[in-house]
Amino acid sequence: SVTIPVTLTVMAIPQPVVVAVKNAANYITGNLSPGENIWIGGTGLGPATLAYGAIVNNVVANTIANTRVLFDNVAAPIIYASDLQTSVMVPYGVGGRTSTSIVVEYFGVQSAPVSYNVVAAVPGIYTLNSQGTGPASILNQNGAINGSNAPEKRGNVITVYMTGEGATTPQGADGAIIPADGSGLKKPVPTVTATIGGMPADVQYAGSAPGIVSGVMQVNLLIPANAPVGGAVPIVINVGTASSAGAGAPTVAIQ
Numbered sequence: 001s002v003t004i005p006v007t008l009t010v011m012a013i014p015q016p017v018v019v020a021v022k023n024a025a026n027y028i029t030g031n032l033s034p035g036e037n038i039w040i041g042g043t044g045l046g047p048a049t050l051a052y053g054a055i056v057n058n059v060v061a062n063t064i065a066n067t068r069v070l071f072d073n074v075a076a077p078i079i080y081a082s083d084l085q086t087s088v089m090v091p092y093g094v095g096g097r098t099s100t101s102i103v104v105e106y107f108g109v110q111s112a113p114v115s116y117n118v119v120a121a122v123p124g125i126y127t128l129n130s131q132g133t134g135p136a137s138i139l140n141q142n143g144a145i146n147g148s149n150a151p152e153k154r155g156n157v158i159t160v161y162m163t164g165e166g167a168t169t170p171q172g173a174d175g176a177i178i179p180a181d182g183s184g185l186k187k188p189v190p191t192v193t194a195t196i197g198g199m200p201a202d203v204q205y206a207g208s209a210p211g212i213v214s215g216v217m218q219v220n221l222l223i224p225a226n227a228p229v230g231g232a233v234p235i236v237i238n239v240g241t242a243s244s245a246g247a248g249a250p251t252v253a254i255q
Contacts, residue, residue, distance in 0.1 A: 016044040016104040016111035024079075024087050025124030025163050026132035026248045031117045034095035035172045035215035037079065037163040039087050040069065042111070045104050046081035053078040060089070060175035060213050068105040072097075077175030077213065089215040092172045094118050121166035121190060121239035125250040136235055136250035137161045148231035151253035152223060157204060158252060160219045165239050166190065168207070172214045180211040190240025194221050196252060197228040197235075229254045 022029050024037040032038065051065035062068060062075035069076045069088045079087040086104065094100045101113040126137035128147070138146035139159040152158050168186035178184055185208045192206035202222040209218035219237055227233065232251040237244045244250070 013107045013109045014044045015109055016042060016106050018042045018045070018102065018104055018111050018114050021102065021114065021116055023122055023124040023132075023164055025126040026244070026250075028122075028124065028132065028248070031119040031122055032090050032094065032100060033119055033122045033164050033166040034090060034092040035163075035166065035168070036090045036122060037087065037213075037215055038090055039085060040102075040104065041085050042104070044083060044106060044109075044111075045086050046083055046106055048083050050080055050082040052080045055177060058177045059173075060177070062175065066107045070103045070105060070110075071100050073103075079213075089175060089213060091174050092167065093174075095167045119166075119242070121188070121242040122164040123162055123237055123239045123242055123244040124164045125160060125162045125235065125237060125244050125248075127248065127250050132248035132250075134248075134251060135232070136252055138235075138252055146253055148253050151229075151231065151255040153255055154223045154225050154227050154229070157220055157222050160194075160221060160235065160237065160252075161209060162217050162219060162237060162244065163215055164242075165192075165206075165215075165217045166242075168214075174214070176214045178208040178210050178212060178214060182210050184208070185210070186214065188217065188239055190242075192219060192237065192239055194219065194235070194237045196221065196223055197233040197254070199224040199227045201227075223252075223254060227254055 046067040060077035067081040076088040165188035187207035
């Protein structure tokens with residue numbers, strides 16, 4: 001027989017602490033909506049090194065690197081997880097409730113629950129700096145990324161990416177990746193309207209973004225002929241009575 005010395009190091013997992021919950025597009029703290037992409041900040045929320053979520057059978061997994069985020073005990077699809085921050089998609093099941101309780105779990109150790117109000121929609125437009133300010137995440141009609149070096153012409157169509165549209169029809173499925181071929185598209189229940197530079201913009205499409213997780217919405221807008229030109233023209237998108245206005249003031253470049 002052979003005796004092999006073994007040393008075990010037992011580490012205590014500290015309790016996760018949730019400090020802030022924000023819309024992952026505009027980083028505004030406030031109410032939550034079904035399917036919304038949110039950002040959670042705090043300590044002990046996940047692994048020391050950021051871990052990106054996994055896609056299993058065309059669905060974003062709700063556990064990554066021993067991390068889960070629970071909404072009323074329902075695990076949410078995880079976009080990424082780390083010690084100081086994580087990002088998830090709010091389960092569609094919170095729809096119709098007045099509030100939801102959020103718990104972050106790491107290696108089985110759970111944070112104290114935090115409660116947030118639930119509303120129909122909290123639209124937020126993604127921006128290129130991933131901080132909710134400045135140039136919005138927009139594709140020009142030719143597929144180029146909109147910006148001061150690639151402004152779009154009035155009368156052309158731009159594609160805007162956002163989150164927080166709330167309930168959809170057909171009903172959204174937690175973590176589902178929308179087929180890239182455009183099948184299985186879902187549209188928000190409330191009507192979507194928009195302005196560019198204060199001018200009403202025709203919404204040619206508002207709904208699922210093909211190839212992206214459910215809860216990220218694509219809005220195709222026709223730039224009005226009377227829209228102002230410049231590298232930082234304000235863009236506002238409304239979902240029902242909820243507006244992206246005042247949330248970081250995202251912009252579009254128009255020539």
